[in-house]
Amino acid sequence: MGNNKDINQRIESIQAVTTIKNLKFKYWNACDLKKPDDILSCFCKDDVYIDFEDFGIFTSVQAMVKKYKHNSCHDHLIEQHAGKNEIINLLSTSEATGFWSLSYTLIDTIKNINLQITGTYEDIYICNKSNDWLIKETVFRKKTSMYKLLSSGQCSNPRISGT
Numbered sequence: 001m002g003n004n005k006d007i008n009q010r011i012e013s014i015q016a017v018t019t020i021k022n023l024k025f026k027y028w029n030a031c032d033l034k035k036p037d038d039i040l041s042c043f044c045k046d047d048v049y050i051d052f053e054d055f056g057i058f059t060s061v062q063a064m065v066k067k068y069k070h071n072s073c074h075d076h077l078i079e080q081h082a083g084k085n086e087i088i089n090l091l092s093t094s095e096a097t098g099f100w101s102l103s104y105t106l107i108d109t110i111k112n113i114n115l116q117i118t119g120t121y122e123d124i125y126i127c128n129k130s131n132d133w134l135i136k137e138t139v140f141r142k143k144t145s146m147y148k149l150l151s152s153g154q155c156s157n158p159r160i161s162g163t
Contacts, residue, residue, distance in 0.1 A: 013090055016127070024123070026038065031079060039065055039068065044061070044134045045061070047059075078106070079104070081104050082102065083100045084101050086098060102120065103118050112149060114147070117145045119143045
C-alpha cells in the first residue's frame with residue numbers, strides 16, 4: 001500500500017509541475033497576444049508581489065495590467081517572450097517556486113526599433129481551493145538588453161499571425 005501512495009504522490013508532483021509550466025506559458029502567451037484578461041487569470045486575486053524592474057513594482061495585479069494595457073497593448077508592438085531552463089520546486093501540495101530564463105524580443109514598427117532582453121524570473125506559485133495554480137509573486141531581473149534601429153531593409157512590414 002505504501003508503494004502506491006508514493007507513486008500517487010510522484011504523479012501528483014509531475015502534474016503540478018506540468019500545470020505550473022503551462023501557467024507560465026499562458027502568462028507569456030497572453031502578454032504576446034495582448035490579452036490582459038488572460039494575464040489577470042494567471043495571478044492570485046489579492047496579495048501579490050510583482051517586481052518587473054524598469055516596468056515597476058506592484059502589489060496589485062490589476063495595477064500591473066492597467067500599466068501593461070497603457071504601454072503594451074498596441075498593434076505596432078510585436079512581442080515574443082521565450083522562457084526556458086525552468087526549475088520548479090514543490091514546497092508543499094499548495095506552494096511552489098520557479099526559476100526561469102527569459103529571452104524577450106520587441107519590434108516597434110512605429111519607432112522602427114528592435115529591443116532584445118535576457119533575464120531571469122523567480123516566482124512563487126500557490127494552488128488555490130479550486131486546485132488552480134496561480135502566480136503569487138514574480139520578480140524579473142534583466143541580464144542584458146540591446147536596442148537596434150531597424151532600417152526599412154531589416155524590418156519590412158512585420159505582421160502578427162492572423163492579421
